[in-house]
Amino acid sequence: xxxxxxxxxxxxxxxxxxxxxxxxxxxxxxxxxxxxxxxxxxxxxxxxxxxxxxxxxxxxxxxxxxxxxxxxxxxxxxxxxxxxxxxxxxxxxxxxxxxxxxxxxxxxxxxxxxxxxxxxxxxxxxxxxxxxxxxxxxxxxxxxxxxxxx
Amino acid sequence: xxxxxxxxxxxxxxxxxxxxxxxxxxxxxxxxxxxxxxxxxxxxxxxxxxxxxxxxxxxxxxxxxxxxxxxxxxxxxxxxxxxxxxxxxxxxxxxxxxxxxxxxxxxxxxxxxxxxxxxxxxxxxxxxxxxxxxxxxxxxxxxxxxxxxx
Amino acid sequence: xxxxxxxxxxxxxxxxxxxxxxxxxxxxxxxxxxxxxxxxxxxxxxxxxxxxxxxxxxxxxxxxxxxxxxxxxxxxxxxxxxxxxxxxxxxxxxxxxxxxxxxxxxxxxxxxxxxxxxxxxxxxxxxxxxxxxxxxxxxxxxxxxxxxxx
Amino acid sequence: xxxxxxxxxxxxxxxxxxxxxxxxxxxxxxxxxxxxxxxxxxxxxxxxxxxxxxxxxxxxxxxxxxxxxxxxxxxxxxxxxxxxxxxxxxxxxxxxxxxxxxxxxxxxxxxxxxxxxxxxxxxxxxxxxxxxxxxxxxxxxxxxxxxxxx
DNA sequence: TTTT
DNA sequence: TTTT
Numbered sequence: 001x002x003x004x005x006x007x008x009x010x011x012x013x014x015x016x017x018x019x020x021x022x023x024x025x026x027x028x029x030x031x032x033x034x035x036x037x038x039x040x041x042x043x044x045x046x047x048x049x050x051x052x053x054x055x056x057x058x059x060x061x062x063x064x065x066x067x068x069x070x071x072x073x074x075x076x077x078x079x080x081x082x083x084x085x086x087x088x089x090x091x092x093x094x095x096x097x098x099x100x101x102x103x104x105x106x107x108x109x110x111x112x113x114x115x116x117x118x119x120x121x122x123x124x125x126x127x128x129x130x131x132x133x134x135x136x137x138x139x140x141x142x143x144x145x146x147x148x149x150x
Numbered sequence: 151x152x153x154x155x156x157x158x159x160x161x162x163x164x165x166x167x168x169x170x171x172x173x174x175x176x177x178x179x180x181x182x183x184x185x186x187x188x189x190x191x192x193x194x195x196x197x198x199x200x201x202x203x204x205x206x207x208x209x210x211x212x213x214x215x216x217x218x219x220x221x222x223x224x225x226x227x228x229x230x231x232x233x234x235x236x237x238x239x240x241x242x243x244x245x246x247x248x249x250x251x252x253x254x255x256x257x258x259x260x261x262x263x264x265x266x267x268x269x270x271x272x273x274x275x276x277x278x279x280x281x282x283x284x285x286x287x288x289x290x291x292x293x294x295x296x297x298x299x300x
Numbered sequence: 301x302x303x304x305x306x307x308x309x310x311x312x313x314x315x316x317x318x319x320x321x322x323x324x325x326x327x328x329x330x331x332x333x334x335x336x337x338x339x340x341x342x343x344x345x346x347x348x349x350x351x352x353x354x355x356x357x358x359x360x361x362x363x364x365x366x367x368x369x370x371x372x373x374x375x376x377x378x379x380x381x382x383x384x385x386x387x388x389x390x391x392x393x394x395x396x397x398x399x400x401x402x403x404x405x406x407x408x409x410x411x412x413x414x415x416x417x418x419x420x421x422x423x424x425x426x427x428x429x430x431x432x433x434x435x436x437x438x439x440x441x442x443x444x445x446x447x448x449x450x
Numbered sequence: 451x452x453x454x455x456x457x458x459x460x461x462x463x464x465x466x467x468x469x470x471x472x473x474x475x476x477x478x479x480x481x482x483x484x485x486x487x488x489x490x491x492x493x494x495x496x497x498x499x500x501x502x503x504x505x506x507x508x509x510x511x512x513x514x515x516x517x518x519x520x521x522x523x524x525x526x527x528x529x530x531x532x533x534x535x536x537x538x539x540x541x542x543x544x545x546x547x548x549x550x551x552x553x554x555x556x557x558x559x560x561x562x563x564x565x566x567x568x569x570x571x572x573x574x575x576x577x578x579x580x581x582x583x584x585x586x587x588x589x590x591x592x593x594x595x596x597x598x599x600x
Numbered sequence: 601t602t603t604t
Numbered sequence: 605t606t607t608t
Binding site: 311312314315332338351374375 | 603
């Protein structure tokens with residue numbers, strides 16, 4: 001295919017992760033993440049600020065770790081892909097929501113930093129980047145991905 | 151701040167860039183970009199494929215270059231940030247559109263690869279990444295690299 | 301061209317930035333950055349850890365900001381490119397040193413987090429990423445976002 | 451840990467991958483990758499160009515795929531981490547080599563584009579990014595990582 | 601030489 | 605609406 005779909009974010013959680021479960025019993029976590037950019041208006045010289053809210057979705061082990069260690073205000077590094085999802089509201093209007101399906105997360109502290117225990121890299125499925133030294137790597141857990149209807 | 155909002159894509163243009171102009175006369179380009187992932191269904195063993203469409207927006211010089219060299223089917227590398235935008239349709243319903251505001255683009259060829267002339271990196275505003283070689287880059291900056299013992 | 305050379309790091313400074321000046325008077329900062337990965341040895345089950353040290357180089361404004369706000373132990377996000385440099389030691393042996401020429405830096409706190417004033421994104425040359433919000437950013441660019449039906 | 455060590459490259463292979471095997475029988479591929487940046491000298495106005503050569507290392511399945519499909523001149527997207535390795539030459543001098551341990555590769559074509567069959571994303575270990583749709587994902591292969599001494 |  |  002030769003295509004790439006990647007999102008990298010560092011931001012603050014707007015609320016604690018909401019943890020749910022699929023029919024198959026797999027955990028799914030949802031939360032929002034805020035990134036803020038600031039700049040100085042060239043004309044008026046005044047400081048400006050804009051916040052972007054991102055919808056983060058995590059599955060399986062990453063969902064569990066986030067559910068356990070992340071809180072409102074946590075600062076995290078997130079890596080994932082963009083995925084849009086169509087849904088129809090009660091008003092009968094079809095809408096599209098764009099979400100980031102995360103597959104890597106690192107806790108960076110922040111206002112309400114979590115337990116020391118959580119200060120690690122966490123990945124969806126097999127670790128790839130940080131967690132993959134040249135020798136002695138470990139396979140990890142088995143997950144059935146079928147049926148994640150949320 | 152300490153936040154980061156970054157998207158990295160490699161994909162195919164769904165249509166040639168639409169070039170418009172702001173009131174101030176600055177060019178703005180819009181196009182869609184397809185990324186496709188393929189996988190094999192664990193249960194049935196059949197090949198699966200899913201395509202994600204991304205809405206790309208470019209300004210100024212990057213918009214001009216894209217308008218000139220990119221076509222339907224072009225393969226490009228895009229770097230930018232996520233930005234959501236609210237708008238109200240003719241039906242009076244408010245919706246949110248998520249776009250990627252690009253600030254870096256590289257042509258990678260594809261089915262209808264553009265001119266050789268366009269086979270370069272292009273950036274919004276001042277170059278940052280690729281554009282700072284060790285020696286002889288910019289007149290306003292002469293550095294003797296020989297003696298950097300670190 | 302169509303090439304890309306990019307490094308993204310989050311790590312801890314091994315020592316405060318060393319600030320020097322080129323003949324032309326431009327500031328250059330050097331420091332080392334540690335990234336650490338941990339894993340569990342599959343066979344023995346024991347915890348393993350490996351630290352990688354990266355040589356970071358910054359120029360101009362980014363060098364100044366880092367010289368002012370970063371210390372030993374600071375946690376930072378760094379973006380840049382790989383660049384190798386040949387040099388001959390006093391022993392007459394030629395060696396190659398690989399450095400990361402940074403063009404983006406964000407302070408993330410860490411043990412000895414810097415001033416609040418330093419808690420911002422900093423870029424080499426003109427800002428590109430974070431710095432281009434949808435409205436009201438720059439005087440030289442007025443865009444009416446209301447009517448971008450795409 | 452909260453650290454990150456990531457390299458992203460798009461470049462051309464300097465030579466076909468050299469495929470070797472560890473004592474444990476696992477494949478390891480080595481090749482060099484060229485990234486080139488071009489700029490115009492502000493003072494003289496002449497075109498400048500600098501090429502950076504990166505040492506890429508791949509293991510297991512990624513090594514196999516690369517050994518099969520990549521050639522001299524292939525254009526690829528590479529993702530991985532920086533890792534330095536000390537070694538002592540026949541002259542008794544200790545040197546450090548910095549390599550990129552790749553965990554993701556996408557073929558982008560290039561001068562001598564490979565088989566159509568190879569035009570896919572390939573990952574080290576479990577797929578994470580592109581290859582991880584919401585449903586029906588697949589675990590993949592089992593590899594014993596022990597003993598990769600090259 | 602960092603950090604958790 | 606792209607591409608392989």
